[in-house]
Amino acid sequence: METVSIIFSFIYQYADNIGFLLLAAVGLIIIFGMMGVINMAHGELMMIGAYITAFAYHAGVPAPIAIIFAGIGSGLAGIVLERLVIRFFYRQLLSSLVVTWGISLVLTEGFLLIFGPSILNVPTPFGSFGVGELTFGIYRLVLFGVALLLIGLIWALFSYTRFGARARATMENPEMAEAFGINTSRMYALTFGLGSALGGIAGGMFALTATISPFFGVNYTLFAFITVVVGGGANVITGVTTSAAALAGAQTIVNNAWSVYVGYVSMMLAAFLILLILPRGISEYLERRKIRVAKKNG
C-alpha cells in the first residue's frame, strides 16, 4: 500500500471515531453537561429518532427531512418525559439514575412489543471514494461534519442568544433566574427537549448506518456519557470536543496496531486514566490553565 492511502486511512478513521463520539454525545452535552441530569434513556431517545427516520424514509420522505422529523419527534418525546417524570428528580443523582434507567427499559421493551425485534433498514447514501487502493464511505465524513456543525450551533445558541443566556442563568442559579422573570420550570422542559431533539437527530443520522432495533440505543448511551464526563463541566463544549479528540485518538491508534476490540478497550482505559489524573474532566484543567496564563500576563 502507498504511504498516502495509509495516512489518509488513518485520518479518515480518526475523523470517523471523533464523529461517532460527538454525535452520540451531542444531546447529552445539554442534558447532562449543562443541566446535570443523568438520563440513562438518552440512547432510547436516539432510538426513537432512528425509528422515525426509518418510517418516514420508507414512506417516501427524503432522508434529510426524515432526520429533521426525528429531531422534532424525539424533542417532543423529551418534553413529555421531562414533564411527566424527570422534573421530579432534579438534583437527585441516584434517583434520576434509577428512574431513567427504568424508562430506558420500558421504551426498549415497548418498541420490541410493538415493532418486533427489527425493522427495515435505511440504506447508507452517497457511496464511496477511493484513495490509492483503499475505498472510503462518504457518509462517514458527513457524520463527522454534521457532528461538528451541531456542536458549533449549540455553542452559538448558548453563547450569543437571549435564550442561551437565560438557559445558562437557570442552570447556574435557578432561584435567581426565576426572580429575574425566567419561568425556570418551562426553561428546564425546553432545554431538556432541545437535548432530546439533538439526540433524535443523531439517532436519525446513525439510522442510515446501523441496524435499527429496540436495542439501538445501548450502543450510544455509554459512549455519550464517557465523552461528556471526560470533557468535564467547567466548559462543556471545549470539554466534549477535546475529550472526543483524545478518546478517539487512543482508539484509532490501538485499532490500527491491534484490533477493533482492543481499540474500544483502549478508549475505556484512556477515559479511566484521564479521570484519574483530572477527576473533574479536561475542561476544568483547560479553564484553570487559562486563568493561570491570564494572571501571568497581567
Add this chain to the structure above:
Amino acid sequence: MAAEPAERQSEQALLSVDGISSGYGSARILQNLSFAVERHEILAIVGRNGVGKTTLMKTLIGLLRLMDGTIEFKGESIGRFRPSRRAHRGIAYVPQGRGIFNRMSVTENLVLGQGLGGIGRKADFDRVYRFFPRLKERGSQKAGSMSGGEQQQLAIGRVLVGQPELILLDEPSEGIQPNIVQEIGQIIRRLTEQEDLTVIIVEQNLELIHSVADRCMVMDKGTIIAHLTPDEIADEEVAKRYLAIA
C-alpha cells in the same frame, strides 16, 4: 412608635401584605404579619438575626410559599404567583449574598435584568452606567471574579436595567467597604426621589438605615413588633431595646 392599625393602609399602597404566614417545610417562620408600602417610600426592616427578615423577602418575591394571608401589588393579588410572574409585574429582588451569576459576564448579568417588568419596559443601560461606571469598564469580565463591592453594584445595577417599581434589598451592606455602602445609600435615595421606585430594605447597618430610610419596622419572632422613625432608630437606647445592639 405605636403599631399602625391595618385600616390606615391606604388604597394607593403599592404593596400591601395582610396576615401572611410562611416558612420552610411545615415550620412557620412568619406569623400573621401585615404591613403596607407607599409609592416612593424606602421602608427599612430591622431586627436581630433569625427573626424572619430574609424569610419575609423571599416570601414577597415568591421563593417561599405563602401559607396564609394575602399579598397585593398594585391592587393585584400576587400571593400565588410564581417568582417569574411577580418579576414581570415589576418586583425586583437583590438577595443576601447578591445572587450574581458568577459564571456569566458583567454585561450578561445586566442583560438578564431586562426580564424584570415595570414602568419602562425598555432596558436602560446608560442610566445604570451613569450610576455605576465600573460596570461598563468591566463589561466582559466574569462577574464572579469581581470584588464584593463591585458585585453589589452589579446586583443593584442589574435590577435597575429592567426599571422595576419595587426593589427588595436584603442586607446590601454585608461584606462591603463603608465608602461603597454610603455610595449605594445615596443612589437608593436618589432613585426613589427622582423615579417611580419604591424600596424595601433589610439592613443591620443602622447608619445606612438612618441615611436612607423613611420609616423602619422592627421584626421579632416572625412578626412586626414596632414602627420607628429613622431618628428613633439612631437613638442608642431604642436600638438597644429592639435590636440588642448598641
